Structures are given as structure tokens and as C-alpha cells.
Amino acid sequence: xxxxxxxxxxxxxxxxxxxxxxxxxxxxxxxxxxxxxxxxxxxxxxxxxxxxxxxxxxxxxxxxxxxxxxxxxxxxxxxxxxxxxxxxxxxxxxxxxxxxxxxxxxxxxxxxxxxxxxxxxxxxxxxxxxxxxxxxxxxxxxxxxxxxxxxxxxxxxxxxxxxxxxxxxxxxxxxxxxxxxxxxxxxxxxxxxxxxxxxxxxxxxxxxxxxxxxxxxxxxxxxxxxxxxxxxxxxxxxxxxxxxxxxxxxxxxxxxxxxxxxxxxxxxxxxxxxxxxxxxxxxxxxxxxxxxxxxxxxxxxxxxxxxxxx
Amino acid sequence: xxxxxxxxxxxxxxxxxxxxxxxxxxxxxxxxxxxxxxxxxxxxxxxxxxxxxxxxxxxxxxxxxxxxxxxxxxxxxxxxxxxxxxxxxxxxxxxxxxxxxxxxxxxxxxxxxxxxxxxxxxxxxxxxxxxxxxxxxxxxxxxxxxxxxxxxxxxxxxxxxxxxxxxxxxxxxxxxxxxxxxxxxxxxxxxxxxxxxxxxxxxxxxxxxxxxxxxxxxxxxxxxxxxxxxxxxxxxxxxxxxxxxxxxxxxxxxxxxxxxxxxxxxxxxxxxxxxxxxxxxxxxxxxxxxxxxxxxxxxxxxxxxxxxxxxxxxxxxxxxxxxxxxxxxxxxxxxxxxxxxxxxxxxxxxxxxxxxxxxxxxxxxxxxxxxxxxxxxxxxxxxxxxxxxxxxxxxxxxxxxxxxxxxxx
Numbered sequence: 001x002x003x004x005x006x007x008x009x010x011x012x013x014x015x016x017x018x019x020x021x022x023x024x025x026x027x028x029x030x031x032x033x034x035x036x037x038x039x040x041x042x043x044x045x046x047x048x049x050x051x052x053x054x055x056x057x058x059x060x061x062x063x064x065x066x067x068x069x070x071x072x073x074x075x076x077x078x079x080x081x082x083x084x085x086x087x088x089x090x091x092x093x094x095x096x097x098x099x100x101x102x103x104x105x106x107x108x109x110x111x112x113x114x115x116x117x118x119x120x121x122x123x124x125x126x127x128x129x130x131x132x133x134x135x136x137x138x139x140x141x142x143x144x145x146x147x148x149x150x151x152x153x154x155x156x157x158x159x160x161x162x163x164x165x166x167x168x169x170x171x172x173x174x175x176x177x178x179x180x181x182x183x184x185x186x187x188x189x190x191x192x193x194x195x196x197x198x199x200x201x202x203x204x205x206x207x208x209x210x211x212x213x214x215x216x217x218x219x220x221x222x223x224x225x226x227x228x229x230x231x232x233x234x235x236x237x238x239x240x241x242x243x244x245x246x247x248x249x250x251x252x253x254x255x256x257x258x259x260x261x262x263x264x265x266x267x268x269x270x271x272x273x274x275x276x277x278x279x280x281x282x283x284x285x286x287x288x289x290x291x292x293x294x295x296x297x298x299x300x301x302x303x304x305x306x307x308x309x310x
Numbered sequence: 311x312x313x314x315x316x317x318x319x320x321x322x323x324x325x326x327x328x329x330x331x332x333x334x335x336x337x338x339x340x341x342x343x344x345x346x347x348x349x350x351x352x353x354x355x356x357x358x359x360x361x362x363x364x365x366x367x368x369x370x371x372x373x374x375x376x377x378x379x380x381x382x383x384x385x386x387x388x389x390x391x392x393x394x395x396x397x398x399x400x401x402x403x404x405x406x407x408x409x410x411x412x413x414x415x416x417x418x419x420x421x422x423x424x425x426x427x428x429x430x431x432x433x434x435x436x437x438x439x440x441x442x443x444x445x446x447x448x449x450x451x452x453x454x455x456x457x458x459x460x461x462x463x464x465x466x467x468x469x470x471x472x473x474x475x476x477x478x479x480x481x482x483x484x485x486x487x488x489x490x491x492x493x494x495x496x497x498x499x500x501x502x503x504x505x506x507x508x509x510x511x512x513x514x515x516x517x518x519x520x521x522x523x524x525x526x527x528x529x530x531x532x533x534x535x536x537x538x539x540x541x542x543x544x545x546x547x548x549x550x551x552x553x554x555x556x557x558x559x560x561x562x563x564x565x566x567x568x569x570x571x572x573x574x575x576x577x578x579x580x581x582x583x584x585x586x587x588x589x590x591x592x593x594x595x596x597x598x599x600x601x602x603x604x605x606x607x608x609x610x611x612x613x614x615x616x617x618x619x620x621x622x623x624x625x626x627x628x629x630x631x632x633x634x635x636x637x638x639x640x641x642x643x644x645x646x647x648x649x650x651x652x653x654x655x656x657x658x659x660x661x662x663x664x665x666x667x668x669x670x671x672x673x674x675x676x677x678x679x680x681x682x683x684x685x686x687x688x689x690x691x692x693x694x695x696x697x698x699x700x701x702x703x704x705x706x707x708x709x710x711x712x713x714x715x716x717x718x719x
Binding site: 003006007010011013014118125126127129132137144146215219220221223226229260261262264265278279280282283 | 360361362363364365505530531532533534536537538539540541542543545546548549562565566569573574575590593594596
């Protein structure tokens, strides 16, 4: 049996998840030039928000077709609240400070959020099981798709479409573009930049929350550390796609996911490379790819060269 | 102003983080033991009380606590009250070493039960040995810990203060291979490990024996323990045509791995060592875990007559967590320390001698009693003389013993 189509789908799924989280990195960076390293934890709190709704709001035994939308709302509410809180109390007071200060705050915030979930969420000290959608799996030729993955396959493109519409067509979206280009001039033109920045954080959190629910459905479990590595990967995806570019985030995610999967599956088959092919090397190959892209295309795959903003 | 608010926020954040960490360590201090008159002897416990492996770690801590309470209730050692001091190593060698130093500094500590992980034990052995403080591990299975790094050719015991009640990977891996080839009639295995001391060691000894018995290896893979996405490996396993998967590693990865292998369409059992023999494995692997196998050290605790009392007492002890894979071994480890302390006290006219630590370590070598897991005593390397193993299978969402036996090379 030819396993390549299945491996490509595996990579696409992993990459879509990276992409959903990467949107948050890229939007916040695009507007305030801040790398929000706590974004992985916003993704994590979103997943726990969804689990909380399932455990404590929805009556037990409710079908997932009803529970899942409510869980999504719960995830988005929690993630957006955490993101707005982070912006208000951790980042806004530092807005004029040197670049390094908010970066360090972000890392501190990331640890604090992990520890908070660890300490206060019931039984979060080890992984918690996440509800699953019944039915499936589905077979298309040689390719198997799990029921939980259907959610991810649908959510990623729909999210992108809604986001693109929002940024290109709405008044607030255009305000975001203006603020991204030049915050001072945008302010002079009557754009409420403070509000725009909060919206950027909140929107990023919405997609992270959707990603968090997708993670739970895909792997069947969530834990308080799930955001750390995934956040780093998503940040890498954002850089790979061209940080600041929302389409770039999704494309960077998919490229990264497929690269990792193919490296795991095939590098060992290259003569002399059998030592470097296992999954524990996949991250290394992902970063080799990132370095190569940045060497030959420093602005990332879809980024534009912006001379006055470095 | 900007600068000041920066400082304020950083300070607030770090204070917050520190408070939270403090919460964690306060959690792990045990206040459950009775304290009475006379001499207090502390039994240290080092295990992962938080994080991925906490289910196993808390089982260890509770079982040691039960042993101390039982000894106090029976007034086993006249004039001596046992209490426990449990420290969290988070399965990290560096934390383990810090804990070891802390336990050594506490003069009332005369023995330590732990740790869970062989890699953590490596970092603690010398600290304890320098202090002549005895350490009894209920769970370490890496042969090098007792027989030196060249254990396969020349056995040499590196530390006289280290003992264990668990058997080693040198027999656990081959035992699984024998079961799979002789009893389950499996021929093609896909071997996966997590590259850690325990996992890679187990996968190595398993593979060797599996090949020797005429089986073939359809593929090998190493996973990244930080990752949860094993879909690429699952697809490879499915396409390799293997009829069984052997995983050297622990349940936080084994659970999702089993789930994803089954989801990819490979309806074959995943087999592992005592590191996956946990209720959490079944929780994480989900409904498709049925038929997965694990080997664990000793006979099933529930079946031994000597263990009935332990199981009943544990239930009555009101512990929140299950005793898990190492409960019986932890109880026996603690009891071995208690027996050694008793011997030392009895030999010294009912009082603890000044060099109690060295004396206890010496006495440990000759300890022998009927424990929860069978006869407990140690050979010249500090290894358990009891070399029994059991194969367990997942059935109706729980581990069921399938076959017990003693490994013979």
C-alpha cells in the first residue's frame, strides 16, 4: 500500500493545528510588533474552557452535536478573557518599553498560566481525557480520516475565510491594517488604536481556542503543558509563513506540519540517514527547513520586505 | 513611570509564580503520619508527585505512608515512631538530586524509598552513598544501577547503599519477548522507544530476545516524549505489516501512541513494560486499548495471599489515589527499611546508635521477610532475589493478569 497520501493528510492535519495557533502570533506581531509567547497557553486555557463546559455545563449524555458548539463557545470565552486580561495587565503597561521587556513578561505569563491551571483546575496535574465525537473513521481510498479530525479539516479553512473577510472588508479590519502600517498616523486619522490592539489579541485567542478544541478532539486528552511546545511550533509556522501575514500563518503551519510528518516517515529510508529519521528528529528537520527559508527568503514564504520596520 | 510599572509587573509575576510553586511543594509534604513520644525516624520518599507520572508517584508515596503507619500501630520498633517525608522529583534527575541532598541533610532520615525513574536514580545514588544513607527503589529497572554500566559482561556493584525490590529490564524485556513468541504466537514486531534510559534499555533487551526466538523486526522508531502527534509513526506501523508493537517507555506517551496506532487502522496489540502498567494508560488509550499488554515486576498484588492485607489496609487508609503498579513494592521497600532499623535498634539495646545510617545500610543486606509481593531479600548487588514477572492485558477497561512466571534465560 502506498502510504504517501496518508502521510500527507497526517501532515496537513498537524499543520492546520499549527496554523490556527499561528494566526494569533502573526496578528499580534503585525499590529504591535510583540511576540506573545503566552499565546500557546491561551490555546491551552481554551481547551480547558471547552472541557469545563462539557463537564459542568452540558448535562452528561448530551450528544456531541449539541455539546460541541457549546464547548467551542466556552473555549472562545475563556481564551478571549485570558488574552484580553494579558493585554490589559501584562502588555499595555509596557507598550512604550524596550522590545525585550514585554517579551520577558510574555514568558513569565506563559509559566504563570501553566502553573495556574496546574494548581487550580481539578485533576489537571496529569492529562485529562477530552470528550470524543462518536462514529467514523472515514476512508477515502487508502486514506483514513478520524472523526475528530473532520472538525479540524473544516475549522481551519472556515476560520481563514472568516478572518480574511473581517480584515479586508469590515471597518474594524481596515482599522487593523492601518494600525499595522503606521500606528501613529492611524491614531491621527481617528482610529482607536487601543481598541484595535485588544481586538487583535481577542481574535488571535478565538483561533487559538478553536485550535485547542481541535487538539482535544484529535488526541483525546489535554494537559496543562500542551501549549508550550505547540506554541513554539506555531510561532515557527508564523515566521516560516512570513510573520504579520495571516495567510502566511496558515501556509507556514501546513508546510511545517507536512515537513515534520514526511521527515518522520521517509528520512530514515534515505541511505545513510537511518539514524536521523525517527520522530525525535522531526523537530530538527522542521527547524532546518525554517533556517533554509530564512536564509533565502528572510521575510518568510508570504511576507513582504518591509524596510522601515525591522 | 514606564520603568516603574515594568518593575512592578515583573515583580508581581515572579511573586505569583513563586507562590504557585510553593503551593506545589506544600502539597507534597505529608502531614498524615502520627507523631508520638520517643525517637522519630523519618523515611524519605522521592517520586514524581506532580506531572505526567504522578499517578505512579502518588501510589508510591501513599504505600510508604501506609507502611510507616502500620509499623507505628504495631509498635514494631520499641520507642521509635516512623514518619515520612515525601519530596517531588517531577521525574527530573536534577530535582531528584536536590531532593537527595535535602534528605541527607535531615538527620532523622534513616532510609529513602524511591525514585520511580532509573534516570533519576542515577543522579541520586552517589549523594546517598556518600552519606551512607540507604535507598530502596520500588521501581527502577535499569540493570546498570546495581550491576554497573558493563553489566552485560562484568557485573560490579557501584553503590553499596542502593537496593531495589523491583526486577530489572535485563529480564523484563526478554520475558515479554518469550510471552509474545511462545504464547501469543507473534512473529513480526515494530519496536518503538522514547530514547530514555528506561525505554531504550527495555526495547533493547526485548529486541535481542525476540530475534533470538525467531521473530523479525518490521521496523524501529524513536519518539519525542514532548510530542502528542504520533500519526506519522502510526501510519508506518500500519504499513509495516507488523503483528505486534513493542513500546519501551511510559504511559503518558504509550496511551496516545496506542490510540493513534489503532486509529490508523492497525488492529494489533501494543506491548510495553511496567512503565505503561497504569490505569492512566487505559484512560489515555481509550476504548481501543483492549488487548494491549504490559509486563510488570512480581505477581499481581491482588492474587498473593500476603497482599490481601495490604490491599484491605490501603482501602481503609482513605488514600485518594490508587496504589498503582508499584504500591506493593513501595510498601515492601519501606518495610525493609523498617526491618533494618529494628535490627539496628535491637542490636544496640533498644536505642538508635550514633552511626545509625551506616548500620541500617549494613543491616539492609541481610533483611529477609514475607512482604506484600512475596519473599523480600537482596542479593550481593542489592537486587531483589524475587524475580517473578507477570503479563497483564487490558480487558473491559482494566488490567487483568494473563500469565505469571519466573524468567529463565
